[in-house]
Amino acid sequence: MDTRYIFVTGGVTSSLGKGILASSLAKLLQARGYSVTIQKLDPYINVDPGTLNPYEHGECFVTDDGAETDLDLGHYERFLNIPTSQANNITTGRIYQTVISKERRGDYLGKTVQIIPHITDEIKRRIKLLGSKGKYDIVITEIGGTVGDIESLPYIETVRQLKWELGNKALVIHLTLVPFLSASGELKTKPTQHSVKQLLENGVQPDVLVLRTEHHIDENIRAKVALFTNVAIEAVVQSIDVPSIYEVPLKMLEEKLDVTVLKKLDLPVTDTTDLGAWNEFLSRLKNPEHTVNIALVGKYVELRDAYKSIAEALIHAGAANNTKVNIKWVHSETINPSSLEKKLANMHGILVAPGFGNRGIQGKILATRFARENNIPFFGICLGMQIAVVEFARNVLGLEGADSTEMEPLTPHPVIDLMNQQKEVIDLGGTMRLGAFDCRLIARKSNVFNAYNTLTIRERHRHRYEFNNFYLHQFEKAGMKAVGVNPETDLVEIIEIPAHRWFVGVQFHPEYRSTVLNPHPLFVDFIKNALV
Ligand code: GLN
Numbered sequence: 001m002d003t004r005y006i007f008v009t010g011g012v013t014s015s016l017g018k019g020i021l022a023s024s025l026a027k028l029l030q031a032r033g034y035s036v037t038i039q040k041l042d043p044y045i046n047v048d049p050g051t052l053n054p055y056e057h058g059e060c061f062v063t064d065d066g067a068e069t070d071l072d073l074g075h076y077e078r079f080l081n082i083p084t085s086q087a088n089n090i091t092t093g094r095i096y097q098t099v100i101s102k103e104r105r106g107d108y109l110g111k112t113v114q115i116i117p118h119i120t121d122e123i124k125r126r127i128k129l130l131g132s133k134g135k136y137d138i139v140i141t142e143i144g145g146t147v148g149d150i151e152s153l154p155y156i157e158t159v160r161q162l163k164w165e166l167g168n169k170a171l172v173i174h175l176t177l178v179p180f181l182s183a184s185g186e187l188k189t190k191p192t193q194h195s196v197k198q199l200l201e202n203g204v205q206p207d208v209l210v211l212r213t214e215h216h217i218d219e220n221i222r223a224k225v226a227l228f229t230n231v232a233i234e235a236v237v238q239s240i241d242v243p244s245i246y247e248v249p250l251k252m253l254e255e256k257l258d259v260t261v262l263k264k265l266d267l268p269v270t271d272t273t274d275l276g277a278w279n280e281f282l283s284r285l286k287n288p289e290h291t292v293n294i295a296l297v298g299k300y301v302e303l304r305d306a307y308k309s310i311a312e313a314l315i316h317a318g319a320a321n322n323t324k325v326n327i328k329w330v331h332s333e334t335i336n337p338s339s340l341e342k343k344l345a346n347m348h349g350i351l352v353a354p355g356f357g358n359r360g361i362q363g364k365i366l367a368t369r370f371a372r373e374n375n376i377p378f379f380g381i382c383l384g385m386q387i388a389v390v391e392f393a394r395n396v397l398g399l400e401g402a403d404s405t406e407m408e409p410l411t412p413h414p415v416i417d418l419m420n421q422q423k424e425v426i427d428l429g430g431t432m433r434l435g436a437f438d439c440r441l442i443a444r445k446s447n448v449f450n451a452y453n454t455l456t457i458r459e460r461h462r463h464r465y466e467f468n469n470f471y472l473h474q475f476e477k478a479g480m481k482a483v484g485v486n487p488e489t490d491l492v493e494i495i496e497i498p499a500h501r502w503f504v505g506v507q508f509h510p511e512y513r514s515t516v517l518n519p520h521p522l523f524v525d526f527i528k529n530a531l532v
Contacts, residue, residue, distance in 0.1 A: 003131030004265045005170040006140045007159045009206070011147045011195025012177040016212045017248075019072030021175055021239065022142045023079035024249040027278070028258035030080060032270045034137045038076040039088045039130055040069075041123070042144040043151035047093040051429050058305030062460045062512055063088070066435025072142065074309045074512065078316075079249070081515045090126045092151065098122055115154050123158040138265075147174070148198045160203040171264050174199060174206035175239070178213045178221070187215060189225050196229040207264055208235045208257070216240065235260050244315075246282060246516060249275070281319055281516050288324035292530045295344055297367045298353035299360035301329040307353055310381070313514035314351075317523035323531060335363030344370055349377040349502075349530035352384030354462075354509065358407050365391045377502040377530045379522070382463055385495060385505030386416045389467060392480050392497075397471075406465050417468045419491070425464075436460050439484045439493040439508070446483040447502055448494055451525035457484070459493070459508035466507065467492035502529035 006025070010018045019040070026036040046052060049060050050068030061074040067086035076084055099122050103113050131139045143159070145152040163170050176192040192211060199206055209231050211217055217238040226233040237255035242248060252258065253273065262269045294314060300306035311327060318325035330343050344350065350371040352364050364384070368391045371378035380388040386404050393402035393415045401408075404416035425431045441448060441455050449455070469490060472482060484494030484506075497503040504522065514520035 001137060001267075002169055003134075003136060004138045004267065005127065005131065005162060005166060006138060006261065006265075007162075007170070007172045008140060008142045008175065009147050009156070009159070009172060009199065009204075010143070010145070010175045011198065012191045014146050016175050016177055017239075017245075018142050018144075018175050019075045020245050020248050021173070021210055021252075022072075022140050023075045024252045025173075025257055025261065026076070026138075026140055027079045027249040027275075028253055028273065029138055029261070031273045031275050031278075032258060032262070033272075033274075034267070035135065036080065036138045036140065037082070037084070037088065037130055037136045038072075038080070038140045038142065039090070039127065040072050040142045040144060041127075041155050042070055042089065042091040043149065043155060044091055044144075045093045045096070046091060047097055047429060048089070048091060050432075054300045054306035055303055058303065059308045060462070061309065062434060062462050062509060064436040064460060068430065068434065068462070070144070071305060071308050074312070075245075077512075078312055078515045081517045087126070087130055090123070092154075095119060095122050095126070095154075116157060119154050120158045120161060123155060124162060127158070127162065137267075147195055147202075153202070156199070156202045156204060163204065168264065168266050171207040171261065172199075172204055173208040173210060173261075175210045175212060178211045178217060178238075180214050187213065187217060187221055189221060189228070192225055193228045196231075205230060207231065208237070208260060210237050210239050210257070212239045212241075214241050235264070244282075244285060246278075246285065249278065250282070277517050281316075284319040284322055285315070288318065288322055290321070290323040290531055291326060292318075292323055292348040292527060293326045293328055293346055294349045294351055294527075294530065295328045295330045295347040295367070296351050296353060297330045297332050297335070297364055299332045299355055300353075301331050304329070309509070309511035309514070310351065310353065313511040313520050313523045314527070316514050316516060316519035317527040320519045320524045321527045321531060323527055325527060330367070332360030332363035332367070335366050337366065340366050340370055343367075344376075347376060349379065349526060351379045351381070351526075352387055354382035354384060356383070356406075361387070361407055365394075369395055372497065372500060372503060375501050377526060378500070378504070379502075379526045380505035381511065382507060382509055385507055386465060386467075388495060388503070388505040389415050389475070389480070392475065392478070393471070396478050396480070397474055399471075404465055413471070415468050415471050416465050418464060419466045422464045432464050433461050437508075438487055440487045441484050441494070443481070443483055446481070446496055446498065447504055447525060447529075448483055448496060448522065451521040453521075456487075459506070459510055460512045461508045463507060467495070501532070502526065 059071045069089035222236045314325045364387045393399045399413040402413035403411035405414045482492040483496045495505045
């Protein structure tokens with residue numbers, strides 16, 4: 001069958017949840033037997049978000065093929081349970097980079113290179129690429145930003161062209177906000193009317209409107225919106241606030257968003273919706289039998305989006321254990337010897353987050369020591385594992401001044417050091433050790449083997465520094481073991497302290513692989529052990 005294309009645009013404000021809407025619709029279409037993927041087009045000039053500070057743009061998500069991407073790709077994977085790739089996240093920077101290199105090669109010889117058609121053609125090519133392999137029945141493309149932004153214009157123009165070209169094989173869903181004025185007790189539709197007008201000015205008629213709201217939107221309001229926007233009333237749907245993002249697919253099912261979309265795309269509306277496993281997850285999520293408190297120690301905790309995948313992986317693992325996970329967000333810069341005990345009191349587990357650079361390092365080291373000495377389950381991820389190594393070197397091996405050369409290039413004991421292949425690197429964009437690599441588990445008698453129950457695993461990475469194998473023997477003798485290594489390079493991927501209840505540090509990022517239907521085994525085991 002011909003691939004169908006769905007575009008999701010946003011109006012009125014940013015942060016309305018286009019990614020969650022796209023993921024929820026994709027989930028419903030998948031549940032009806034369609035193969036679906038989602039792509040995000042980001043209107044900024046960076047080639048990818050890899051060099052962006054998390055304060056700017058939240059977490060940087062990493063795919064199997066080593067793309068550093070927008071965090072919405074994490075939602076796509078968590079909802080759909082299928083991996084995404086480089087092709088699923090395109091930025092304006094990447095589009096321009098391609099067009100400008102082609103221009104330098106002489107591909108456009110004799111022509112003036114312009115936004116229309118050259119930039120829009122390249123956007124179109126990248127959208128269609130996902131559909132061209134015959135792998136997907138439906139490609140959903142989320143356009144980042146808000147309609148009316150200067151940056152989004154070439155994308156909206158591309159949507160206009162594609163709608164014209166593809167006819168009923170393409171449709172546009174516009175997500176807007178219907179604010180509630182508490183003073184007058186009214187829901188207001190004017191911002192939505194204006195936002196649709198803006199789209200119309202750019203030549204795009206939306207086919208479906210999704211209205212984000214805090215209160216139920218009745219038939220009268222829907223009729224009014226439909227009248228002003230040339231959208232059929234059954235295609236005006238509400239997206240009411242819910243406690244968990246994982247409930248949004250069910251809300252969209254109630255609104256028959258999937259049925260409306262399939263009809264408009266001329267696709268059969270299969271009558272079974274397979275959401276069994278999803279519903280089971282939701283029921284465990286909503287009816288927990290236990291509670292655990294997990295401290296998430298990081299330096300970006302003011303912005304929760306900086307640790308999106310970790311927070312979601314904890315939710316998945318909690319549900320798998322019928323447990324509500326209370327995350328206590330602990331700012332590593334606020335941890336010092338006198339605040340330590342208070343900050344970490346009543347915690348059943350301590351997770352030290354990934355990160356870069358010196359800020360907040362001392363607090364992370366103190367939290368790690370506290371977990372080690374008090375036999376509290378500890379999970380160190382990427383920088384978190386490196387911190388565990390530094391802490392052990394200083395306080396157990398007695399290697400004074402031991403450090404990562406990222407923090408202290410002149411340390412006498414570089415227990416964490418720059419990887420050899422990183423020493424030549426000059427450009428900072430896209431040059432870390434990125435993407436999925438194999439890891440061999442060494443011992444069957446380890447917490448990680450218990451969790452994975454297999455000897456070869458594959459996990460995603462994003463780092464430049466590694467465990468310095470020169471010190472391995474000393475660590476192992478003193479009770480910190482390398483229990484997972486890369487089979488080709490012997491790079492230490494996982495450390496454990498067998499004498500401790502559950503003390504695991506991983507050089508990779510397990511959180512990127514956790515999905516609703518496949519909660520990550522390490523997170524599940526961490527929560528299980530925190531519960532004991
Ligand atoms: N800064 C460390 C490194 O580059 C850890 C990176 C991370 O936590 N993702 O190796």
